[in-house]
Amino acid sequence: MKIGFIGLGVMGSRIAKKMLEGGNQLVVYNRTVTKTENLVALGAQRANDIASLSKECEIICSCLSMPEDCEHIFQNTVLPYARTGTVCIDFSTVGVKTSQRIYTQAKENGISYLDAPVSGGPEGVEQRTLTIMVGGEQEAFVKVLPLLKLFAETIEYLGESGSGSAAKLINQYLVAVHSVAASEAMVAGASFGLDPEQLVHLLTASYGTSRMLERHMKHYVLDRQFQPGGAVKYVHKDVKLANQLFTQAGIGDKLGELAETGFHRAIAEGFGNEDMSAVIKPLEKLCNVEVKRVY
Structure with missing residues (x-):
């Protein structure tokens, strides 16, 4: 399974590392290229842009700072290029309406989108004790649950899109x-x-x-x-x-x-x-x- 990861800040870099340690193929992208270096040294592939990452990955993860960044990246550079059947997992903290807008566009493109914000800080990732709150399609949640278990202890599916963000x-x-x-x-x-x-x-x-x-x-x-x-x-x-x-x-x-x-x-x-x-x-x-x- 090839996984794409966008956003390698304090949390994203650690979550991506746990995915890599779990034996997954990982393609990473970060606006600041130097933040990809540690993961590339561990075996990840660096994408030149988000479009190319979106084209080749079955699961696309993101961990971004601001709601406007999240919405822009998904609507303009992930969803137009991702393949039908792709599952997107957004670990960012955004508003409910932001999650629902991205979900709607994803569904129109035959793509699943899960709002899956996390709590527990960097130490939670390191210790695999993170909490994840998930909204979206339950079928997509079940598909990615083994991946989430690589770095989280409490994983709750809460219902329709926006529930995790709420x-x-x-x-x-x-x-x-x-x-x-x-x-x-x-x-x-x-x-x-x-x-x-x-x-x-x-x-x-x-x-x-x-x-x-x-x-x-x-x-x-x-x-x-x-x-x-x-x-x-x-x-x-x-x-x-x-x-x-x-x-x-x-x-x-x-x-x-x-x-x-x-x-x-x-x-x-x-x-x-x-x-x-x-x-x-x-x-x-x-x-x-x-x-x-x-x-």
Whole structure:
């Protein structure tokens, strides 16, 4: 089986590697060619363009940053060239309507399209514990399930096109809200002279804990290490889309709107390319404290 993979960023490169390690033929494309080098060294084939990749692969995967990139690439350079019967798996986080528009065009071309966003970060891929939320045709899902099992532990088929994207945005809503709440809590603690490491230990053993509190503080903030596992700018994009989804559901005032503001502020202050945990930095500046490990 020949698999094409478009988009070799933090997540895409790792997912593609797991597919290659699973014994699959892999054709890769990335706008920045240097990002293909490690996979080519492991046996992948580099495509010169997306059109040629689409023509020769039975399964086409993508992991892209922005909804507009995703829609443009599929509508203009994947679907016009892919063969009838091809299955497309999109691991990107996009809006429900974006997924449904791509699905509709794919179906008209005799191609299956699955919205299959992922959660768990790069460590989830490495440990094969990723979560995948899938919408689209169930027959196509069953066909690619063995491939997904190479790097994911929790794989849920949720129903019609857009279902996977909706579930992912709900997840990202919680990621954003919990990230800002954890940041506010830790900055408040530091302002009152509490030892940050001790406070994290206490909170993670109490009802106030969250996965974002533990992730951000233990692996990024306390050590002041903000190399991105998932960048601030992408969480901002996700929670903005999630807020639109929640508004469509009929929910008015939302905690997510405050979270969106918090992530927007972090971008405005120059932290957009840092890990999402850097959403704490504007709050630290505001309160004149720094949440860090005391050695």
